Amino acid sequence: MDMHDLTRELQLANDSKIVMFVADGLGGLPMSPGGKTELETAVVPNLANLAKRGVQGASIPVKPGIAPGSGPGHLGLFGYDPLKYQIGRGALEATGIGFELRDGDVAIRCNFCTLDSSGNISDRRAGRISSEDSAPIAISLRQIKIPGIEIFVEPVKEHRFVVVFRGEGLGGNVADTDPQRTGVPPLDPVANDPASQKTAAVAKEFLTQAKKILAGQPKANFHTMRGFANKPALPSYGEVYGLKSAAIAVYPMYKGLARLVGMEIVGKAQTLSEQIDTLEQSWKDYDFFFIHFKYTDSTGEDGNFTEKVKRIEELDGILPRIEKLNPTVLIVTGDHSTPSFLQSHSWHPVPTLLVSDCCRPDPHVAFNESTCITGGLGHFEAQYLMTLAMANAGRLGKFGA
Amino acid sequence: MDMHDLTRELQLANDSKIVMFVADGLGGLPMSPGGKTELETAVVPNLANLAKRGVQGASIPVKPGIAPGSGPGHLGLFGYDPLKYQIGRGALEATGIGFELRDGDVAIRCNFCTLDSSGNISDRRAGRISSEDSAPIAISLRQIKIPGIEIFVEPVKEHRFVVVFRGEGLGGNVADTDPQRTGVPPLDPVANDPASQKTAAVAKEFLTQAKKILAGQPKANFHTMRGFANKPALPSYGEVYGLKSAAIAVYPMYKGLARLVGMEIVGKAQTLSEQIDTLEQSWKDYDFFFIHFKYTDSTGEDGNFTEKVKRIEELDGILPRIEKLNPTVLIVTGDHSTPSFLQSHSWHPVPTLLVSDCCRPDPHVAFNESTCITGGLGHFEAQYLMTLAMANAGRLGKFGA
Numbered sequence A, B: 001m002d003m004h005d006l007t008r009e010l011q012l013a014n015d016s017k018i019v020m021f022v023a024d025g026l027g028g029l030p031m032s033p034g035g036k037t038e039l040e041t042a043v044v045p046n047l048a049n050l051a052k053r054g055v056q057g058a059s060i061p062v063k064p065g066i067a068p069g070s071g072p073g074h075l076g077l078f079g080y081d082p083l084k085y086q087i088g089r090g091a092l093e094a095t096g097i098g099f100e101l102r103d104g105d106v107a108i109r110c111n112f113c114t115l116d117s118s119g120n121i122s123d124r125r126a127g128r129i130s131s132e133d134s135a136p137i138a139i140s141l142r143q144i145k146i147p148g149i150e151i152f153v154e155p156v157k158e159h160r161f162v163v164v165f166r167g168e169g170l171g172g173n174v175a176d177t178d179p180q181r182t183g184v185p186p187l188d189p190v191a192n193d194p195a196s197q198k199t200a201a202v203a204k205e206f207l208t209q210a211k212k213i214l215a216g217q218p219k220a221n222f223h224t225m226r227g228f229a230n231k232p233a234l235p236s237y238g239e240v241y242g243l244k245s246a247a248i249a250v251y252p253m254y255k256g257l258a259r260l261v262g263m264e265i266v267g268k269a270q271t272l273s274e275q276i277d278t279l280e281q282s283w284k285d286y287d288f289f290f291i292h293f294k295y296t297d298s299t300g301e302d303g304n305f306t307e308k309v310k311r312i313e314e315l316d317g318i319l320p321r322i323e324k325l326n327p328t329v330l331i332v333t334g335d336h337s338t339p340s341f342l343q344s345h346s347w348h349p350v351p352t353l354l355v356s357d358c359c360r361p362d363p364h365v366a367f368n369e370s371t372c373i374t375g376g377l378g379h380f381e382a383q384y385l386m387t388l389a390m391a392n393a394g395r396l397g398k399f400g401a
Helices: A003-010 A045-053 A070-077 A089-096 A131-143 A194-214 A237-241 A252-260 A272-285 A295-301 A305-324 A382-392 B003-010 B045-053 B070-077 B089-096 B131-143 B194-214 B237-241 B252-260 B272-281 B295-301 B305-324 B382-392
Strands: A018-023 A055-060 A106-115 A121-123 A150-155 A160-166 A222-230 A245-248 A288-293 A329-333 A350-355 A378-381 B018-023 B055-060 B106-115 B121-123 B150-157 B160-166 B222-230 B245-248 B288-293 B329-333 B350-355 B378-381
Touching (some): A003 A237, A003 A382, A018 A070, A018 A305, A045 A305, A045 A350, A055 A382, A070 A252, A070 A382, A089 A106, A089 A160, A089 A252, A131 A150, A131 A194, A160 A194, A194 A222, A245 A252, A295 A305, A305 A329, B003 B237, B003 B382, B018 B382, B045 B305, B070 B252, B070 B382, B089 B106, B106 B131, B160 B194, B237 B245, B245 B252, B252 B288, B288 B305, B329 B382
Parallel strands (some): A055 A378, A245 A288, B018 B288
Antiparallel strands (some): A055 A350, B055 B350
């Protein structure tokens, strides 16, 4: 029996509203021994007020020591065991550019490359061709036709593009055609299981036609295919939690991840303030709101401590607008830590705050990496945050008599 | 997907050095209500300094309430789920005396016993015969020959000795021959599965020959066989972590446990100071060092609170020598608690300290049973310590994109 078996059985309907505010990469580190983290440095009076009313804890994104990408980081927060539900590379790439995968689709990451006169790869990334140059070349591949298969080709960035095959009986388990080195020809697409043989044959035909189309291209006369993946089979928020849920995000990746679990993408906000406008406008229409704030992660990735502090203060500043809507449960968390000190995602537990009328507040009057480790939620795996949210919203019945 | 699937996929190579200092049975208890534990009583300025720079937590050896033996205690620290990987009794006994088991070997714990004139057991432990008396009798069994089988007989202590069978197709699942009571004859060795039938036949032949050899022995005219076990199939440190690892231990049991996970046994140190000599001498040759310090356990087992305090101070005293080597990650922990108050291994979480440049220090300035429970590592199962060590050493890539 997993957590979703429990929530399927115990879910209750009511008028509660749950807001999960995800500050991507929220957790940080001091830049020097004895120093403060970004969150400890920021002036965050609204978070402090919430800390007084709420309960906090340290969320472990996957398992101790494991730094997650955006996919497993968000699946955990959404209540999906990130070791059980894995999103294939191709499916994540398609998700990241806003492509709406359907059940049965196979998505593939493609890299433009260059072949020499012998047909051996001379550059696996086509000299990191510019996006301006590569996009029209990718789009030229839309002329490829394969009977019975709907084909989508979407430019991504530089040498990268995505191909999606839609049709009957397309398994996603096909080996990469990138040999991972130069001086050798690309590999043929080979099925790793019987259910993927048709996919491999379709990919081979695609590559044959692509080779002809690209033959005259000086900058990118061929491409490889990697990370074949079906759309992941994730049970939906509606089914596992009984929640009508909305995602309010700016970046395609996070809209895509939310869509994979059955959330509706709401609004077209480009700023945090516009995201809260959208929240206000759609407040009556949903039970659950996922708000994604990107810049605590991107500033951390850039190693820009000062800018990350400012972004944390920006999010603190809009909290009163959310509180004014009087959510039954308000959660502030992150999908992982992105310390400016490391300039990367990290494994460190994420400060997580939950406020509700029945949350059993802990004694903390601030909210950061130092306080969360002794908070009332303890140290917990992110995948358990959703049952805590549901419980605090009165949306979970008793287990057993 | 288990933790080793993750570490196999995510492991990175670099020049980092990880030192895991295991003070066996480190955790303790007060001797009277309101008192201090051994670690709280000890004067440990070096541990306090490390606490200021590091992050601490409470390590649960197996699961809450479960007191482990040395086998599961160390497997947990080494990152092997101790409920998944179990070392059979015979294999552990052989390991404990320094016998190097090979794949496919079957190890058996044997007890000398006495039979009366009817062939019934009159004493299951041969009157706890002295080691001096029993060793030559055990060695006399080395004359037993069985075609196709290499046989090893090793004295242990008092009535105990170990037999190892080496040959083709020897399963380890054979029932004990000790009937667990006197006044009845020993049982025949019976295979519990088809793969162990040959082992049972070999054991029966061994017992037949042993009965003849021992017939004239007044103190021990027969023996029982218990805990049949193959060498456990543990994936190696090199494979699961990509670490070249060294074990610096004094006692055969800990060398043996380290060898089972593929560590190399380094040096012939007999004292803690000599162990650190070995560490210094082999510093360039390995990525990971397991240092085992026995006396925090043995003093606890003896109920000698004062001596355990002294041993803790001894280990504190050598820490500067380890720090001088500038390890990337330094961990001080124990495989379980051995409170002098209980004179035995216990289930209490073990104070555990991790120091690295990116460990996110917690506010603690001391290190003991009281501080560790509110440390930044939280309460965690020992099996996750290795991923934390690897992450802090920069040896784990990101999980998912």
